Amino acid sequence: MPLISAPDQQRLRDAFAEMTRPVRLMFFTQTLGCDTCAEARQILDELPPLSDKISIEEANLILDKDKAAQFGIDRAPSVVLLTKDEQGADVDSRIRFNGAPSGYEFSSLIHAVMLVGGRPPGLTDAHKEKLAAIDRPVLLQVFTTPT
Amino acid sequence: MAFVNPHITAVAVEATEFPDLARRYRVSAVPKTMVNGEFEILGALPPDAFIAQVLTSLGTAPEQPEEQSQS
Numbered sequence: 001m002p003l004i005s006a007p008d009q010q011r012l013r014d015a016f017a018e019m020t021r022p023v024r025l026m027f028f029t030q031t032l033g034c035d036t037c038a039e040a041r042q043i044l045d046e047l048p049p050l051s052d053k054i055s056i057e058e059a060n061l062i063l064d065k066d067k068a069a070q071f072g073i074d075r076a077p078s079v080v081l082l083t084k085d086e087q088g089a090d091v092d093s094r095i096r097f098n099g100a101p102s103g104y105e106f107s108s109l110i111h112a113v114m115l116v117g118g119r120p121p122g123l124t125d126a127h128k129e130k131l132a133a134i135d136r137p138v139l140l141q142v143f144t145t146p147t
Numbered sequence: 148m149a150f151v152n153p154h155i156t157a158v159a160v161e162a163t164e165f166p167d168l169a170r171r172y173r174v175s176a177v178p179k180t181m182v183n184g185e186f187e188i189l190g191a192l193p194p195d196a197f198i199a200q201v202l203t204s205l206g207t208a209p210e211q212p213e214e215q216s217q218s
Contacts, residue, residue: 094149094157095150095158097158097159098158098160098168099159099161099162099164100161102161121150122194127198128151130199130202131155134205136154136205137156137183138152138154138155138182138183139184140148140180140201141168141172141181141184142158142160142178142180143160143162143168143174143181144161145162145163146163
């Protein structure tokens with residue numbers, strides 16, 4: 001039974017129809033000791049049927065440790081959002097989710113998918129100018145809970 | 148923010164699934180943002196305020212704020 005209701009599925013389908021770029025959800029799981037991996041995968045699985053631009057690639061945190069290291073992932077479940085540039089090369093959006101994207105985080109995931117898929121960021125030119133001052137690596141970890 | 152500046156990585160962390168991280172950063176109320184694991188930003192702030200706090204915590208504080216345009 002799908003987690004998303006039929007009317008919500010249609011709303012998402014409509015929203016995703018505006019995407020101009022593919023979004024690959026790189027899902028890091030682990031076989032043992034991950035209580036929420038199955039739930040996370042189940043949530044992600046709801047999305048590709050709603051848009052042919054969304055796909056899921058699964059990787060194992062332990063077995064695919066080079067890939068995990070490439071994206072700086074050390075926990076499961078985690079999701080990395082990737083897209084492609086005009087030449088078809090992979091682009092890391094540098095947006096990640098640690099933990100199952102359930103509850104409130106689901107809408108954050110959808111926003112992130114839309115952004116990576118081509119929706120313009122909701123930042124003004126003034127915001128972008130200020131952010132351009134950042135010239136060294138910055139990790140922003142936003143802690144949330146499902147409710 | 149991660150989208151517009153290639154130096155920035157943004158991670159949404161579900162605190163109840165990773166209690167060690169929640170404890171390390173003393174997360175009680177959410178949302179709480181850690182900048183480079185050192186600086187805290189509490190709450191859900193509008194972009195102007197959030198960006199200003201990120202810049203301040205990095206030591207690249209913006210100049211005097213301009214007139215606030217509509218947010």
